[in-house]
Amino acid sequence: MLFIVTADQMRAVDEYTIQQLGIPAASLMENAGRAIAEEVIKLCREGQEDGRRDDRGWGEGDHADSDEARHRNIAEGGGGWPDRGQPKEAWRAHTGPGDRIGYGGDIIADPALVMAHPGDQHWYMLIGKGNNGGDGLVAARHLVEAGLGVTLVYADAPEALRGEAAVQRDAAAKLGIPAVVHGREAVDFSRCTGIVDALLGTGSRGAPRGAYAALIRAANDSGKPVVSADVPSGLDADTGEVYEPCIEARVTVCLALLKRGLVQYPGASAAGRIVVRAIGIPARLAPEHGPSVRLLTDEVLRGALRVDTGRRRAPDGHKGTYGHVLLAAGSMPMSGAGLLSAKAALRAGCGLATWALPAALLPHVIGTVPELMLAAAADGNSGEWNAASAAAVLRLAESRDVLATGPGLGRFEGDTDWLRRLWQQTDRPLVIDADALNMLADAGPDGPRIWGQRSAATILTPHPGEMGRLLRMSTPEVQRDRIGHAARYAREQGVTLVLKGARTVIATPSGEAYINTTGHAGMATGGAGDVLTGIIAGLLAQGLGAEQAAAFGVYLHGQAAERAALRRGDPSSLLAGDIIDAL
Numbered sequence: 001m002l003f004i005v006t007a008d009q010m011r012a013v014d015e016y017t018i019q020q021l022g023i024p025a026a027s028l029m030e031n032a033g034r035a036i037a038e039e040v041i042k043l044c045r046e047g048q049e050d051g052r053r054d055d056r057g058w059g060e061g062d063h064a065d066s067d068e069a070r071h072r073n074i075a076e077g078g079g080g081w082p083d084r085g086q087p088k089e090a091w092r093a094h095t096g097p098g099d100r101i102g103y104g105g106d107i108i109a110d111p112a113l114v115m116a117h118p119g120d121q122h123w124y125m126l127i128g129k130g131n132n133g134g135d136g137l138v139a140a141r142h143l144v145e146a147g148l149g150v151t152l153v154y155a156d157a158p159e160a161l162r163g164e165a166a167v168q169r170d171a172a173a174k175l176g177i178p179a180v181v182h183g184r185e186a187v188d189f190s191r192c193t194g195i196v197d198a199l200l201g202t203g204s205r206g207a208p209r210g211a212y213a214a215l216i217r218a219a220n221d222s223g224k225p226v227v228s229a230d231v232p233s234g235l236d237a238d239t240g241e242v243y244e245p246c247i248e249a250r251v252t253v254c255l256a257l258l259k260r261g262l263v264q265y266p267g268a269s270a271a272g273r274i275v276v277r278a279i280g281i282p283a284r285l286a287p288e289h290g291p292s293v294r295l296l297t298d299e300v301l302r303g304a305l306r307v308d309t310g311r312r313r314a315p316d317g318h319k320g321t322y323g324h325v326l327l328a329a330g331s332m333p334m335s336g337a338g339l340l341s342a343k344a345a346l347r348a349g350c351g352l353a354t355w356a357l358p359a360a361l362l363p364h365v366i367g368t369v370p371e372l373m374l375a376a377a378a379d380g381n382s383g384e385w386n387a388a389s390a391a392a393v394l395r396l397a398e399s400r401d402v403l404a405t406g407p408g409l410g411r412f413e414g415d416t417d418w419l420r421r422l423w424q425q426t427d428r429p430l431v432i433d434a435d436a437l438n439m440l441a442d443a444g445p446d447g448p449r450i451w452g453q454r455s456a457a458t459i460l461t462p463h464p465g466e467m468g469r470l471l472r473m474s475t476p477e478v479q480r481d482r483i484g485h486a487a488r489y490a491r492e493q494g495v496t497l498v499l500k501g502a503r504t505v506i507a508t509p510s511g512e513a514y515i516n517t518t519g520h521a522g523m524a525t526g527g528a529g530d531v532l533t534g535i536i537a538g539l540l541a542q543g544l545g546a547e548q549a550a551a552f553g554v555y556l557h558g559q560a561a562e563r564a565a566l567r568r569g570d571p572s573s574l575l576a577g578d579i580i581d582a583l
């Protein structure tokens, strides 16, 4: 299970492991550096394979957040290694013909560190003065042992290193590993084949300064592949904000637990392929030392969230078994939003869906989705919603299982009070999106708390702009710390919150959060959010709880968009309706 932590949480877990479990800090650093060296070798092997295939040198596409690459972009260590526990033939394929290293009958040298022609490689190890630098020094030792050329590039005078890192500095010196100090000797990056970035880790504060900034810029400018230790230097490990400058890594070897900054953009882009490597710190300690934030995977959905991801139906089920969604949505200029949501609810598997809409609109949508039931809300022939319609919506909700509102709703006189009545006077699960979120924002930054805790599920699905209105802050401010803002709002206001956009955050009132990785930028198209609202409502109608429906809804929405893009051949051509068809 991939837990996602803040730097403080990581420190607390580190401390507990060292002090309470008695696992020495030196062991953790040894494991960390060793893992980094293994990932460097792995990257070298991939480069050699690409070179053999088409002489391109370093492989393309590792860094791309393409549809296919996404699944590989965050991996638990060990998984996917083609070379563990596999027959020797597989090894040969990876080390290359004619390569004798590691082969002597059935005796194989340390498999993880075997590569063909290691002498062709020369890696520069950028070493900071903290423990991140210590990890880099351990990695250097292992790379030297594997036969690669290595040069240490210290950002500060080596004497500045302390504790475990100083121990590693001394070991490297005794082994005679060549070292230079930035500012004292010139560093020519054109002479190396790759760079390990062990400048700054979770102890980093603010934008990189002095030698750190200079080395980061030089590494990026070199065009050489960079493997970052723990996090790319220059990344805010808590938020995903990248400072100027920030390493643009090919691979980030994240140690022990995923850091928040790696799973949110732009940090996720700076990190490249992320490999989480175990170093002896028990992952299950994470939620005991801070908020529980997890990557949303099939395993988490089935396990922690107890969702039947197979969406099985009882053989004797009937439409009443799967619930009835009421959607209050759409207005004259935005009738399509309601249509998309209602159809998505049906595709998500609810038994029945009723779309309540301004009366003047109704004749125009008859037959567009024949499976839908329609309910007219009196509108004085305006095609718009009005405050008086709250009573009608509440009456309709009495015989339905879920109420969803917002898509295409528009704004109208007294709309915040209209929403407050729905909030307070129906005991049905409620999904609030789009303009309904803007109405809620007008109730003040504490709107949900003031309106009172609802007895049923309450799910808000803002995009970053709507989140900004709820929080009274700008969209860039929201984006700067998506996980933090979403988790805080959900906890303080007692709602389940879906903060949309790449790497959607699902936050619960109990302080947990899940980060979704399904979907792609093709979903940045009008109506995609309306589809999500419908999916979540459709899942609630089938009896899923708030957390389950929000998390599974977001996950399914992204997966469907992936399938739809494959069918279409190009994510850019995706329409929101295609997502519904791929559900």
Ligand SMILES: NC(=O)C1=CN([C@@H]2O[C@H](COP(=O)(O)OP(=O)(O)OC[C@H]3O[C@@H](n4cnc5c(N)ncnc54)[C@H](OP(=O)(O)O)[C@@H]3O)[C@@H](O)[C@H]2O)[C@@H](O)CC1
Pocket: 014, 018, 025, 028, 029, 032, 128, 129, 130, 131, 132, 133, 134, 135, 199, 200, 201, 202, 203, 204, 205, 206, 207, 208, 209, 210, 212, 229, 230, 231, 255, 279
């Ligand atoms: N048991 C453990 O703890 C384990 C830890 N592990 C590893 O340790 C890493 C955390 O190590 P850490 O806490 O020593 O901090 P780290 O990121 O190396 O940097 C701090 C140094 O950088 C400096 N500095 C800060 N900001 C700066 C800036 N903007 N620009 C320039 N300089 C800046 C700051 O100097 P100061 O400003 O305080 O003078 C300080 O000296 C973690 O990511 C993982 O890799 C693993 O080995 C597993 C076990």
Ligand SMILES: Nc1ncnc2c1ncn2[C@@H]1O[C@H](COP(=O)(O)OP(=O)(O)O)[C@@H](O)[C@H]1O
Pocket: 463, 500, 501, 502, 503, 504, 518, 519, 520, 521, 522, 523, 524, 525, 526, 527, 528, 529, 530, 531, 532, 557
């Ligand atoms: N780059 C992206 N990667 C993954 N999902 C995305 C991306 N861009 C948009 N989405 C998803 O598409 C949907 C867009 O919703 P929203 O902004 O409300 O659009 P609309 O209001 O037009 O329906 C959200 O679910 C969002 O998470």
Ligand SMILES: [K+]
Pocket: 132, 197, 198, 199, 200, 201, 228, 229, 230, 231, 232, 233
């Ligand atoms: K680093």
